[in-house]
Amino acid sequence: MPTLPAEPTHAVTQPFSRSRQAREAEETLTHLVNDFDDNPESMDYFYDLFRRVFCQGESLEREGVLVGTTCIHAPEELIYALGATPVRLCNGSYHYDQIGAEFMPAKSCPLVKATLGLLQDPHAVPRVGKLDLIVNPTTCDQKKKSGALMTALGHTVYDLEVPPSKDTEHSRVYWQRSVRALTERLCQLTGRRLTRRNLRAAMARTSRAQAAFRVLHEHRRAAPSLVLGKDVFLVTNAFFFDDIDRWTAAVERLNAEIAGRAAAGFQAAQTKAPRILFTGSPPIFPNLKLPLLIEQSGGVVVADETCSANRMLYDMTAVDEWHLPDMVDSLADKYLKPCTCPTFTNNEDRRRRLLDLARTFQVDGVVYQVFAGCQVYEMEQKSVADTLQQAGFPMLAIETDYSPDDLGQLTTRIEAFLESLKARKRHRPT
């Protein structure tokens, strides 16, 4: 196992806010806030949160057991029910990406590299504290194999087995069993029992968060747009590590403000701004490179199909009988059945979802982001492009990673794409 070179001694005395990592975050945040006029006031909560956590390295340590998750497949309700706190570890920092590159092959997913980079840092930012367990769902190859690397770094890892297909009866039963096994492991970890009451209370919290997200999602339908995609990505990224009840309250305030703006006839973007559906590899702060670029170039991201935003909070659970077996199985089904992750065999659901989003949100074009090294998203690119193009939605596929080197090239491509969308709208009566 390659070891890291020792850090120069003067770096220890340098405050975090001056580090390269913090500066990266600072830059993104500055662009997010200052490049756009009339940011909603309620967004100040989120800007402030990210500034404190990512730029100043503020501690987010909480009492109780801390469980890290590396994928949206890990059922957070179970973690909350047992009195623990979930923290999504998926990382967007280029600094950590470079460090994590030491552990992984040359062309691998920057998200996994960044996560590994985060996990090797004893004072990792966001400063959530020591992780008691990492739940690592076996979704894509790289995530699956990174579990062993995390263990080598000294963490306790639990492999949550996700089935490779979600169409068959046995895959559904397999996943229900995985979730039950996870429940046992979590009970062991926290020393508590899962009861009807605590699970229902946990589900109440997450369903409130999901409801708040749905209202925000609906607001994005408005044409002309009431809120910019860069803000929504920031809001959903905050869900990774923020206290859930505080987050929900902040989103509800944001929703109220947007509703007020709608009544007042405010527009966040130009009427002619091309409406973009963003899909593919998840943009995670500070790597909000592409969405920022799109909106800086005059477009507006009105909808997305990514696991750092829409997919994380969209699907809601319905329970028939509020007894533990039914509740846990309902949760399991909710995490598996509607999931449009490309790691499954069949991507019919993803294509249908994309079409539905494109039509409902009246998008003009689709931007498909693929991280360099992400086999699954790259392999789905063609089928998604064909489906969208048949339905009349032009798609721009962009392969990128966390490094800022390709910014210039990307700007050109995106600007060209947006121009072509504008031209298309002009020539075609809507």
Next chain:
Amino acid sequence: MKANRPALAALRAAVNGVDLNRFRFWVQLASFAFFLYGGYAAVNLGSHLPLFACVYNRVGTAGAGAGVCYLMPLQLQLARPWNTLFTGASLFILTGLGIFMLWFLALNKAWCGFVCPLGTIQDWLTALRRFVRIRYSVYTQSQFDWLKKIKYLLLALAVLIPLGIGNGYITRELRAPICQICPGRVLLPLFSGDYSHWNIDFTSTTTVVMTALGVLITGLFLVGAFVKKRFYCFFCPMSAFLFLLSKPALLRLKKDGSKCTRCGDCYRVCDMQIKAIADDVVTADIMADDCTLCLKCVAACPETGALKVKYAGLTIFEATETGFIKRCQKEHCRANASR
């Protein structure tokens, strides 16, 4: 249109956000009282009803309920010789069938989900099971696929055996065979205090077998309905019969596949375990043969417009995101209140 008619939009929102399970409970209770005790109010809706309002539920010689299940008249009427069956003498069978269809087409299979007394009894047994916090049973997909054929077999027997009787091949003691084995005959007269249908009739082998079967099936009904939601509806010949006639019905369950995320919430709450409601994104007329139109699926769907209930083309109830959230939050509030 909604901007111009805010009252209509408000009404729609109120209906789409209704607590369907509670609404259904009260409708079922009212129907139960009506079809089991309506005779006391001198109501008689005839003997062509598409639900199990049993003829044996009597007060003296008069029917205690507000009408009678059509299966008994159908079986008795079909017991005619072949050569008279297709003559004018059998015209009354067609008119009976016509009246039955008129009743049926008004509510489609919602007769099963909202009105049928046997369905209500099963739902009450489910309530008992929920109350003592016992988990429910489910069929595996392969079990589901072969068990669902039984109701068609029973329907075939309901028609073939009376024809056999009419033509002299089968003993008259087997007349109305479905009524003889139906748990409705055994259970529904209980609500008028008549326990005589629990008796085994020893007069001949046929009567012994048929009464024993009736009582055996009642035992299975009680256990089955306790562990599995709407156990009997899966095997019900009336359900098969109604489905075969359901094409022109006015009440319809429609699905818009493009809005469906296949989240399976509808499948989770479905009493009959119909997978197609969640997985089929192509068919628009999504009512399966087992469906009892209880509408729990529509209430549990979080995608606006994915599932709709239409009456004569007009959407009367549809799945909405706000309705789902309202019901979901009510559930959580109920949980907090019951602590």
Next chain:
Amino acid sequence: MKLDLFAVCLLAALPLLAAAQEHHKQPKPADQRETTPAPESPASAPRPLDSAPLEIVREKAPGEKANFQLCSGDEVVFVVLRRGLPVQNARVRLITQQGWAKDTLTDAHGRARFQLIRDYFPPWGEFNKWARHTFLVVAETAAPDAGNIQDSSDTNGPNRATLSDSYYPSPKDYSSYAWGLGIVLLVAAFGGTSVYLYRRRRVKPFKEVAFHEGQ
């Protein structure tokens, strides 16, 4: 949860209430009934009727309805009336189709009580629950009475009258509630136990198959 509780109560209460009401309506067994008849309404009280010198009337059974059928084992009461008025100590004989006979005397109210015997014993396969048998009731009074026939006085009034009726096999002979209830309970218990055992079996640890070869 509250609605569930309500549903459970209805499911339990309704059949019990209905059964209690039915039970209340049933006639009491003969030995528990009082010997004096219930007061009759003025319209049906015995009154002089010259056109009926001697007659036997079957008294209506308590709770009798339009489709009433006499069955073996039922108690049947006949009233002997001379000119509309009850006759005491009249000899009443009931004779069944097969020739079984029973004698009794009428009481102060002219009533004679019989319990219909069971005399239908076919082979089991030929038992017909609608088998109808007739019986004859003959009433004889002790002393003749002066009477009038066609305006001439007749010192020898009739002293014998007959009545025939039919009866069917008693349901108690071929219909068993115990068997029915027994089967339901057996099936329910069996079914319930099977489901329970199946559910228990599911949570047992998976058993490995071990091979022992040439140990």
